[in-house]
Amino acid sequence: MAAAGTKSVLFVCLGNICRSPIAEAVFRKMATDAGVVDKWKIDSAATSTYEIGNPPDHRGQACMKRHDVSMRHVARQVRPLLHVALASAPFLCSVVAVGHRQWRHI
Numbered sequence: 001m002a003a004a005g006t007k008s009v010l011f012v013c014l015g016n017i018c019r020s021p022i023a024e025a026v027f028r029k030m031a032t033d034a035g036v037v038d039k040w041k042i043d044s045a046a047t048s049t050y051e052i053g054n055p056p057d058h059r060g061q062a063c064m065k066r067h068d069v070s071m072r073h074v075a076r077q078v079r080p081l082l083h084v085a086l087a088s089a090p091f092l093c094s095v096v097a098v099g100h101r102q103w104r105h106i
Contacts, residue, residue, distance in 0.1 A: 006041055007039060007041070009040065009042055010043050010044065010045060010078070011023040012045055012078055015048060016051060016073075016075040016076060017055070017056050021073040022056070022060050024043060025064055025070065025073070026064075026069060027040075029069045045076055046075055047078060051075040052076055054074070055073065
């Protein structure tokens with residue numbers, strides 16, 4: 001659970017190697033640039049098990065590097081973290097339409 005006064009956001013997509021880690025990295029950079037990163041718990045996860053343990057896709061990493069956005073991430077699934085994630089992340093962002101459908105199965 002996030003500390004008192006800290007907001008949490010969880011970005012979710014199918015594999016957690018493309019869209020959600022990019023969203024996490026961009027959000028983290030924006031919060032850092034705005035001087036409020038210490039007020040946020042920022043995370044991302046997958047709805048599937050397809051890519052667990054894998055690094056972000058090389059294309060996403062290249063894009064983030066071109067824009068000077070730090071990206072340190074290893075794919076993981078939201079399912080084992082669901083209750084903690086829901087309790088601590090009032091902002092849940094599905095970054096792909098299939099994510100909305102898959103929430104019904106979690």
